[in-house]
Amino acid sequence: MSVVTANGFELDTAGRRLVVDPVTRIEGHLRCEVNLDENNVIRNAVSTGTMWRGLEVILRGRDPRDAWAFTERICGVCTGTHALTSVRAVEDALGIAIPENANSIRNIMQLTLQAHDHLVHFYHLHALDWVDVVSALGADPKATSALAQSISDWPKSSPGYFRDVQNRLKRFVESGQLGPFMNGYWGSPAYKLPPEANLMAVTHYLEALDFQKEIVKIHTVYGGKNPHPNWLVGGMPCAINVDGTGAVGAINMERLNLVSSIIDQTIEFIDKVYIPDLIAIASFYKDWTYGGGLSSQAVMSYGDIPDHANDLSSENLLLPRGAIINGNLNEIHEIDLRNPEEIQEFVDHSWFSYKDETRGLHPWDGVTDPNFVLGPNAVGTRTRIEALDEQAKYSWIKAPRWRGHAMEVGPLARYVIGYAQGNPEFKEPVDKLLTDLGLPLEAIFSTLGRTAARGLEASWAAHKMRYFQDKLVANIKAGDTATANVDNWDPKTWPKEARGVGTTEAPRGALGHWIVIKDGKIDNYQAVVPTTWNGSPRDPAGNIGAFEASLLNTPLAKADEPLEILRTLHSFDPCLACATHIMGPDGEELTRVKVR
Amino acid sequence: MPTTETYYEVMRRQGITRRSFLKFCSLTATALGLAPTFAGKIAHAMETKPRIPVVWLHGLECTCCSESFIRSAHPLVSDVILSMISLDYDDLIMAAAGHQAEAILEEVRHKHAGNYILAVEGNPPLNQDGMSCIIGGRPFVEQLLEMADSCKAVISWGSCASWGCVQAARPNPTRATPVHEVIRDKPVIKVPGCPPIAEVMTGVLTYILTFDRLPELDRQGRPLMFYGQRIHDKCYRRPHFDAGQFVESWDDEGARRGYCLYKVGCKGPTTYNACSTIRWNGGVSFPIQSGHGCIGCSEDGFWDKGSFYQHVTDTHAFGIEANADRTGIAVATGVGAAIAAHAAVSVYKHAQDKKGDDQA
Numbered sequence: 001m002s003v004v005t006a007n008g009f010e011l012d013t014a015g016r017r018l019v020v021d022p023v024t025r026i027e028g029h030l031r032c033e034v035n036l037d038e039n040n041v042i043r044n045a046v047s048t049g050t051m052w053r054g055l056e057v058i059l060r061g062r063d064p065r066d067a068w069a070f071t072e073r074i075c076g077v078c079t080g081t082h083a084l085t086s087v088r089a090v091e092d093a094l095g096i097a098i099p100e101n102a103n104s105i106r107n108i109m110q111l112t113l114q115a116h117d118h119l120v121h122f123y124h125l126h127a128l129d130w131v132d133v134v135s136a137l138g139a140d141p142k143a144t145s146a147l148a149q150s151i152s153d154w155p156k157s158s159p160g161y162f163r164d165v166q167n168r169l170k171r172f173v174e175s176g177q178l179g180p181f182m183n184g185y186w187g188s189p190a191y192k193l194p195p196e197a198n199l200m201a202v203t204h205y206l207e208a209l210d211f212q213k214e215i216v217k218i219h220t221v222y223g224g225k226n227p228h229p230n231w232l233v234g235g236m237p238c239a240i241n242v243d244g245t246g247a248v249g250a251i252n253m254e255r256l257n258l259v260s261s262i263i264d265q266t267i268e269f270i271d272k273v274y275i276p277d278l279i280a281i282a283s284f285y286k287d288w289t290y291g292g293g294l295s296s297q298a299v300m301s302y303g304d305i306p307d308h309a310n311d312l313s314s315e316n317l318l319l320p321r322g323a324i325i326n327g328n329l330n331e332i333h334e335i336d337l338r339n340p341e342e343i344q345e346f347v348d349h350s351w352f353s354y355k356d357e358t359r360g361l362h363p364w365d366g367v368t369d370p371n372f373v374l375g376p377n378a379v380g381t382r383t384r385i386e387a388l389d390e391q392a393k394y395s396w397i398k399a400p401r402w403r404g405h406a407m408e409v410g411p412l413a414r415y416v417i418g419y420a421q422g423n424p425e426f427k428e429p430v431d432k433l434l435t436d437l438g439l440p441l442e443a444i445f446s447t448l449g450r451t452a453a454r455g456l457e458a459s460w461a462a463h464k465m466r467y468f469q470d471k472l473v474a475n476i477k478a479g480d481t482a483t484a485n486v487d488n489w490d491p492k493t494w495p496k497e498a499r500g501v502g503t504t505e506a507p508r509g510a511l512g513h514w515i516v517i518k519d520g521k522i523d524n525y526q527a528v529v530p531t532t533w534n535g536s537p538r539d540p541a542g543n544i545g546a547f548e549a550s551l552l553n554t555p556l557a558k559a560d561e562p563l564e565i566l567r568t569l570h571s572f573d574p575c576l577a578c579a580t581h582i583m584g585p586d587g588e589e590l591t592r593v594k595v596r
Numbered sequence: 597m598p599t600t601e602t603y604y605e606v607m608r609r610q611g612i613t614r615r616s617f618l619k620f621c622s623l624t625a626t627a628l629g630l631a632p633t634f635a636g637k638i639a640h641a642m643e644t645k646p647r648i649p650v651v652w653l654h655g656l657e658c659t660c661c662s663e664s665f666i667r668s669a670h671p672l673v674s675d676v677i678l679s680m681i682s683l684d685y686d687d688l689i690m691a692a693a694g695h696q697a698e699a700i701l702e703e704v705r706h707k708h709a710g711n712y713i714l715a716v717e718g719n720p721p722l723n724q725d726g727m728s729c730i731i732g733g734r735p736f737v738e739q740l741l742e743m744a745d746s747c748k749a750v751i752s753w754g755s756c757a758s759w760g761c762v763q764a765a766r767p768n769p770t771r772a773t774p775v776h777e778v779i780r781d782k783p784v785i786k787v788p789g790c791p792p793i794a795e796v797m798t799g800v801l802t803y804i805l806t807f808d809r810l811p812e813l814d815r816q817g818r819p820l821m822f823y824g825q826r827i828h829d830k831c832y833r834r835p836h837f838d839a840g841q842f843v844e845s846w847d848d849e850g851a852r853r854g855y856c857l858y859k860v861g862c863k864g865p866t867t868y869n870a871c872s873t874i875r876w877n878g879g880v881s882f883p884i885q886s887g888h889g890c891i892g893c894s895e896d897g898f899w900d901k902g903s904f905y906q907h908v909t910d911t912h913a914f915g916i917e918a919n920a921d922r923t924g925i926a927v928a929t930g931v932g933a934a935i936a937a938h939a940a941v942s943v944y945k946h947a948q949d950k951k952g953d954d955q956a
Contacts, residue, residue: 024693221881
């Protein structure tokens with residue numbers, strides 16, 4: 001029953017099948033099935049995207065200048081990153097250069113997203129995989145205070161403060177109305193934190209919930225709202241006026257000060273709460289070394305955060321760019337987004353069909369035909385699935401590959417590449433973290449490594465916000481207040497046909513949009529997103545994706561509680577609305593469910 | 597005996613005195629048109645009533661509604677979740693997963709039959725046997741209908757649940773369907789927007805808790821208190837519209853002076869929402885204030901009404917009220933109608949006076 005995949009992972013389907021559906025605390029809908037051996041160790045893993053919306057076909061025939069708004073709605077969690085990717089794709093197709101200020105503002109907005117999204121992920125989507133809320137009730141507030149003060153000078157750390165939170169929590173639990181904490185895995189032996197660390201973490205869960213809404217106000221200043229701020233092909237819609245009449249209707253001194261103050265608060269919260277919590281929690285889980293998956297052998301990043309406008313070369317990108325394959329950290333491959341042989345998507349295990357499913361297609365030639373069928377070994381019915389057949393089609397996610405390789409993307413991928421490049425901005429914080437925890441370099445190739453890289457990146461992003469805000473102000477001071485280039489705004493100035501590609505490094509990893517424009521309208525639009533890479537199903541060669549690889553060989557403390565599965569899946573911060581929106585021209589299917 | 601934190605305790609904990617609390621109860625009684633004796637009953641109810649169970653389901657969506665919800669500044673979302681409602685199911689933040697999560701739905705359905713609020717983010721797709729949105733191995737629409745059966749009322753969060761939104765834009769390949777089209781036997785409150793404003797979301801929820809009734813809705817099913825007027829009606833750039841001062845092209849002198857964005861496509865004149873009054877993210881700004889026109893994201897079918905940069909051609913500077921009323925899909929009621937009527941009357945009166953002058 002045991003097989004070895006093309007990318008070197010041993011799968012064994014002999015044991016009992018455990019199904020987790022829905023996987024919660026993620027964006028969108030995901031199902032996971034695993035086979036457990038007699039020791040409750042995962043020997044086979046199947047990850048299934050269980051939603052699909054079809055945005056690309058909806059984009060056909062529309063104005064390319066509107067595409068950012070449509071694609072932004074791919075995801076409201078990583079809000080803005082699809083919009084930025086989209087305006088870059090359109091600008092690439094039409095040869096539009098943006099002003100320096102627009103580049104700085106876009107970077108500030110993208111970094112705001114990174115900082116916010118990572119923070120919310122850590123506390124509100126991921127923490128409960130490591131933190132036992134019920135255990136916090138038994139903590140000594142004095143010990144909690146001592147612990148908090150030993151790791152950070154964050155002022156909210158008195159025994160009275162922690163006691164108040166604990167009392168509130170007690171009342172909440174005693175009410176019998178447990179709300180989101182109902183049916184959690186409290187008391188599981190998989191939880192390793194002492195009560196005082198649990199109380200500290202739960203307290204910061206609530207503090208972070210209150211604080212996160214401040215960070216996004218930067219999007220509100222520059223983009224008018226959050227979630228889903230506004231963007232513009234050719235620059236940014238927020239005009240700058242710091243001197244004259246009507247300045248109050250534009251980006252002015254008060255607005256710049258507001259952003260500046262939020263950046264300071266964000267840096268402080270991340271460096272004084274998030275990072276110390278991360279290290280404190282990690283120190284109790286040093287022995288839990290599972291979840292590495294693809295991270296030590298195949299990682300990829302397109303790079304992002306251009307220092308100067310209109311230059312997307314590696315040297316100008318502050319987030320690293322490149323691909324590592326076969327575990328060879330000494331060689332970083334350049335990625336060509338336009339080469340039809342490099343990025344390809346396969347569908348032989350996805351609920352889509354191609355004419356020839358043994359082959360992959362480059363996004364510019366992307367075809368997507370829905371084909372919802374279950375394999376012969378699936379258990380249950382078409383609308384009541386008990387177990388999937390992973391030998392056949394089993395996911396609404398396609399399988400993207402880079403030169404045939406399944407790749408992991410995301411903060412850990414970026415840090416591994418940055419580390420391998422010897423870039424001190426990424427290498428030094430990793431080395432420091434490992435030294436603090438007394439761990440070897442190999443330890444970063446793990447669930448915990450993924451979670452740690454995200455935290456380090458949140459801090460990196462917050463400090464870079466400061467860099468670009470200062471840069472913006474300096475540029476304004478030098479007399480440049482331009483925010484938009486409208487030379488090619490009018491479709492009459494466009495070529496009859498154009499194609500472009502735009503990329504960003506979204507919080508969850510490498511994101512690319514490919515656009516074909518014909519006669520002023522969108523002719524084809526394809527997005528290949530981070531969770532498509534990470535959550536990918538198998539491909540014709542038998543390679544498994546990052547989620548599946550990372551779950552293998554992990555023991556479960558309790559066979560009927562999927563705590564460790566959640567822990568590792570969450571370390572990727574899955575985003576399923578992103579992963580599974582892809583859809584082709586022949587989407588209309590006539591079968592419909594009956595509605596009362 | 598477990599003790600439940602009641603509304604009264606919540607208010608006390610937030611620093612509201614008993615005296616203010618009782619005053620609030622008698623004002624509430626008056627507002628509800630009840631006799632003064634009812635104040636005591638309201639006070640009693642608020643002192644003893646447990647938190648209302650809320651089940652928050654996610655269909656086809658992008659989670660922007662949840663993200664918006666957690667941005668609420670007043671009330672803070674931590675207070676909403678810990679003290680005002682009992683958010684028993686929300687797969688975005690709940691600790692449990694898989695069958696431990698599914699079991700909660702079963703429990704709520706029976707234990708709180710007729711008493712829980714069903715909040716829906718996103719919508720059910722009906723093509724592909726409903727299987728383009730699968731929860732627990734089944735079509736989302738099944739879960740939605742099951743939970744609707746025993747709920748007290750439905751809140752359709754955002755434009756997905758209210759209208760269909762982006763996945764329902766032409767050609768709607770999954771046949772994404774708004775919630776009120778599949779749930780027909782329960783009151784459905786639509787809170788549209790992509791996403792809705794955070795304080796509008798918590799405002800609707802706390803209105804129901806505070807006044808123990810559903811808010812008054814317009815003909816489209818939206819709370820009048822937040823959707824009764826167009827963005828344009830209260831836009832701070834309205835004087836520039838009236839004065840004919842427009843942004844003609846991005847980053848021009850007009851843009852830098854904060855002129856009206858109508859000519860670069862602003863949909864404020866036809867969009868019913870509270871953005872120009874409540875504003876976004878604690879009142880920091882709203883799209884128009886940050887230089888981009890309104891894209892009309894709270895309106896039905898806003899994705900299919902032409903480019904966001906095409907100006908609303910049949911809206912004219914004069915007589916705009918009547919015209920926008922026709923193009924807007926909502927019936928203008930409440931204050932909106934009053935202003936419209938007032939404007940119409942003033943114009944009429946002015947014309948009459950003028951006529952009179954001429955005759956004299």
